[in-house]
Amino acid sequence: MKIGQKICVFWIVILFFAGQAHAVSYDSVTRLLENGSDFFINVESMPIYEKLDGIFNFQYIGSDTYATDKLELISASAGVIFHSRSSKPGEIEYSLDVSALGITTPQVSNNESVSIDKWSNQVKIYLLNQDVSINTVKIIAGTYLFGFDDEFNGLDGDFDDLVFAARAVPIPGAALLLGSGLIGLVGLRRRRIV
Incomplete structure (x- = not known):
């Protein structure tokens, strides 16, 4: 192997292990959401807390x-x-409209429900600023983390x-290319007509 290739492989290995060291690891959701964690931003203090819009992928x-x-x-x-009792950590649901989702307690007689796209005293929304691992579930920086309190009539705080994570679904690059291509064709057609 040439010396340049060896140096390249060496740096790739170093970068790989350096990237692994940055993920914070937790063994439970309770420890993850304890006060004083410095890896997330409380969305309550951000303008977005009033309403989250769009299509998101959700991970339990x-x-x-x-x-x-x-x-x-x-x-x-x-x-x-x-479901807090039957869903498995890491389970994913794709492309859901965040404004159409809510949290409910099926065993409560009036089945109270909380919308997840607005701030309430039953939910805390965080924006992760670094990668986090909870048991085997890895969550990457830039993901929203939703934590709910189960005491609808008296919060335990x-x-x-x-707890689930949500990441906005990006508009696919192919859709952007198709859109710009169609606009270009319309422009060419108009030029030919004139």
């Missing part, structure tokens, strides 16, 4: 094992997305009773 992270209520992430069109 987990729930507090001592949570008293069963919580469900629901959609009017798709039904139950995640831990926000770990149903």
